[in-house]
Amino acid sequence: MVSGKRIYADFKVFSVGYLRNKFGLFFGLIFPVILILIFGAIFSGGGTGTVNVFAQNQDEGVFGQNIGDQFLAALNESTTIKVITVDASENFADYLAAHSASDGIIIPQSFSADYLSGQQVNVTVYGNPASSTSGIVGGTIGGYANYFNLQRFNGSMVIGLSSATVNTEQTSYVDFLIPGLIGFSILTSPMFSLVNISSEYKKTKLFKQLSLTPLTKMEWLISKVIWYIVLTIAGFLLMVGVGIFGFGAHVTLSLWLIPFLVLGPMLFAALGMLVGTVTKNPETAGVIGNIVTFPMMFLAGTFFPITSMPQYLQTVAHILPLFYVTEGLNNVMVYGNISGAIIDIAVLGIITLVIFVLAVKLFKWRED
Amino acid sequence: MLPIEVTELKKHYGNLKAVDGISFSVKEGEVFGLLGPNGAGKTTTIEIMEGLRERNSGDVKILGLDPWKNGYELHKKIGVIPQEFTFFEKTSPREAINYYANLFGVKVDADEILKEVLLEDMAKQNFENLSGGQKQKMGLALSLVNAPELLFLDEPTTGLDPNARRAIWEVIRGLKAKGKTIILTTHYLDEAQQLSDRVAIMDHGGIVAMGTTEEIIQKHGSGERLEIHGNKKLADYIKANTELQVKYDEAKKEITIPIEKKIDALAALAAAEQSGLDWGEIQTRQDSLDDVFVKLVSEPIEEQGNTESIEKTSKKKRR
Numbered sequence: 001m002v003s004g005k006r007i008y009a010d011f012k013v014f015s016v017g018y019l020r021n022k023f024g025l026f027f028g029l030i031f032p033v034i035l036i037l038i039f040g041a042i043f044s045g046g047g048t049g050t051v052n053v054f055a056q057n058q059d060e061g062v063f064g065q066n067i068g069d070q071f072l073a074a075l076n077e078s079t080t081i082k083v084i085t086v087d088a089s090e091n092f093a094d095y096l097a098a099h100s101a102s103d104g105i106i107i108p109q110s111f112s113a114d115y116l117s118g119q120q121v122n123v124t125v126y127g128n129p130a131s132s133t134s135g136i137v138g139g140t141i142g143g144y145a146n147y148f149n150l151q152r153f154n155g156s157m158v159i160g161l162s163s164a165t166v167n168t169e170q171t172s173y174v175d176f177l178i179p180g181l182i183g184f185s186i187l188t189s190p191m192f193s194l195v196n197i198s199s200e201y202k203k204t205k206l207f208k209q210l211s212l213t214p215l216t217k218m219e220w221l222i223s224k225v226i227w228y229i230v231l232t233i234a235g236f237l238l239m240v241g242v243g244i245f246g247f248g249a250h251v252t253l254s255l256w257l258i259p260f261l262v263l264g265p266m267l268f269a270a271l272g273m274l275v276g277t278v279t280k281n282p283e284t285a286g287v288i289g290n291i292v293t294f295p296m297m298f299l300a301g302t303f304f305p306i307t308s309m310p311q312y313l314q315t316v317a318h319i320l321p322l323f324y325v326t327e328g329l330n331n332v333m334v335y336g337n338i339s340g341a342i343i344d345i346a347v348l349g350i351i352t353l354v355i356f357v358l359a360v361k362l363f364k365w366r367e368d
Numbered sequence: 369m370l371p372i373e374v375t376e377l378k379k380h381y382g383n384l385k386a387v388d389g390i391s392f393s394v395k396e397g398e399v400f401g402l403l404g405p406n407g408a409g410k411t412t413t414i415e416i417m418e419g420l421r422e423r424n425s426g427d428v429k430i431l432g433l434d435p436w437k438n439g440y441e442l443h444k445k446i447g448v449i450p451q452e453f454t455f456f457e458k459t460s461p462r463e464a465i466n467y468y469a470n471l472f473g474v475k476v477d478a479d480e481i482l483k484e485v486l487l488e489d490m491a492k493q494n495f496e497n498l499s500g501g502q503k504q505k506m507g508l509a510l511s512l513v514n515a516p517e518l519l520f521l522d523e524p525t526t527g528l529d530p531n532a533r534r535a536i537w538e539v540i541r542g543l544k545a546k547g548k549t550i551i552l553t554t555h556y557l558d559e560a561q562q563l564s565d566r567v568a569i570m571d572h573g574g575i576v577a578m579g580t581t582e583e584i585i586q587k588h589g590s591g592e593r594l595e596i597h598g599n600k601k602l603a604d605y606i607k608a609n610t611e612l613q614v615k616y617d618e619a620k621k622e623i624t625i626p627i628e629k630k631i632d633a634l635a636a637l638a639a640a641e642q643s644g645l646d647w648g649e650i651q652t653r654q655d656s657l658d659d660v661f662v663k664l665v666s667e668p669i670e671e672q673g674n675t676e677s678i679e680k681t682s683k684k685k686r687r
Contacts, residue, residue: 009470020494209448
């Protein structure tokens with residue numbers, strides 16, 4: 001029954017029309033990028049910020065003198081590093097992981113004794129080679145080690161650096177923002193468009209007209225879904241590009257993203273059509289569309305992580321379909337949590353199927 | 369098999385009887401006009417025939433098919449311009465024709481169709497930039513893509529200026545000349561008269577008159593009559609001195625005398641001359657479709673719905 005030829009014909013007319021409409025293009029592609037630029041600029045602090053470095057001082061000191069403390073105090077004086085002290089009883093690697101942090105330093109137990117007696121001693125610098133901050137941290141600590149060596153031993157290497165690799169990636173706001181805003185554009189562009197189109201077409205009787213051709217409503221909806229998938233992927237590439245090259249975001253790109261870039265637009269195109277179909281006129285459709293869209297826009301983890309919200313709102317977030325898109329995107333792009341992403345895909349798939357079937361069933365070409 | 373057979377068709381919305389048991393049929397190659405004021409049931413009727421609405425009862429066969437049950441097949445065989453035709457704003461007539469051709473799975477020469485509807489010079493303009501008349505022409509063009517033998521044109525010229533209307537008429541005449549069967553709804557009487565072989569006048573969901581316009585005028589109109597502009601004295605004089613039925617309209621200062629034989633007119637004029645009273649303009653008149661329409665239809669057509677015609681109608685009712 002479903003004809004690829006007719007879907008293609010409808011897709012062609014719709015996409016050409018869409019591209020001719022600068023307004024739609026702006027909201028589909030440019031607007032989310034502008035949001036990244038705005039939010040990225042606000043939260044990146046213009047690049048003058050300092051790097052948080054977790055430090056565990058195990059130095060026991062000698063004669064009431066703790067060189068480890070002096071060393072950390074000196075590091076803290078630098079403009080590039082802010083030292084955050086970690087209690088000596090903590091397992092350092094676990095502590096970093098728990099704080100999604102990758103930069104750290106451990107001052108060994110015998111630091112003061114060795115330093116004062118001129119014996120070589122290494123501080124351990126933790127870092128993630130993939131993270132842009134690791135180089136800064138390593139360089140700064142190395143510099144201060146040299147300074148301490150110079151001060152007392154004319155530069156002969158007493159304090160050395162040994163490095164340890166940490167796999168937890170330090171997530172910055174922009175890392176989180178990119179999946180969030182991709183989710184935002186997956187929601188808004190198909191949703192608002194389809195609410196508008198389906199209620200307008202109903203009002204102007206364009207649907208009736210299309211019903212007089214062999215095009216079926218299923219074919220019509222599939223063609224819209226395909227278009228919004230294309231638009232979503234274009235927007236995705238644009239946003240990831242701006243995030244990486246504009247703000248040094250570190251996000252992982254993987255094939256696991258594809259289900260989200262396909263199911264997301266499908267879900268929200270169908271949901272938009274559902275809203276446009278069950279409402280009487282474009283005005284009501286717009287209002288209902290906003291009621292459905294806005295809570296998702298803010299509560300489903302687009303602009304800030306839902307873990308920063310109170311518990312009851314987190315519960316609310318779990319019933320919003322967009323949550324599974326943003327959580328899934330974050331799982332793949334930021335946390336590398338594929339098993340989590342698979343659960344998101346499953347939930348999203350079921351919601352999408354239900355909404356899509358409902359939209360096709362309730363949507364009427366003709367009247368009775 | 370007649371292209372269109374409608375028997376005892378009924379459609380109601382709650383208590384409102386939109387279409388109340390109408391029957392008619394249309395022959396091949398015929399242009400059939402459905403005429404009536406807004407709300408008479410024209411569009412409901414035509415949409416039921418197109419398979420866009422479900423009927424409550426009665427029998428409807430379009431090209432031998434039940435339009436509601438076999439709508440999908442029927443739509444491949446008919447062409448339709450819905451009322452207030454609109455299309456995707458950013459699509460040009462040529463693109464639209466090719467789009468329809470792809471949907472119908474037919475090969476067409478878009479330019480030839482555009483020429484047929486006199487729209488070739490706007491082939492590349494987006495729909496939103498077309499004038500009202502050009503939009504309707506594009507609708508006509510789309511209704512022709514699947515080369516239908518049967519066309520439904522629902523108020524194809526409503527809201528157009530006189531020139532645009534005439535241009536659409538030209539196109540419709542061209543289609544008629546090609547032998548296409550056309551159902552046309554309109555509330556312009558001249559349009560129905562100009563284009564249709566037969567018309568049905570609808571009012572309140574029923575057909576109040578059907579036939580060629582001449583037949584309808586003959587059946588429902590009053591015959592030829594003489595109208596003399598003059599005063600009541602003159603009217604009374606003519607009445608007293610002839611055998612004629614004389615009516616006087618005080619407001620218009622108009623004396624109306626039905627003429628059964630030519631000699632009646634002479635008798636009336638001789639009496640007027642004899643009276644020595646002043647009389648002005650004289651004319652003989654026959655009911656036009658307009659007059660018949662106003663008589664038959666309880667509500668005036670909206671486009672002509674100024675106070676004067678409402679008064680006229682209500683007066684007629686009272687009589």
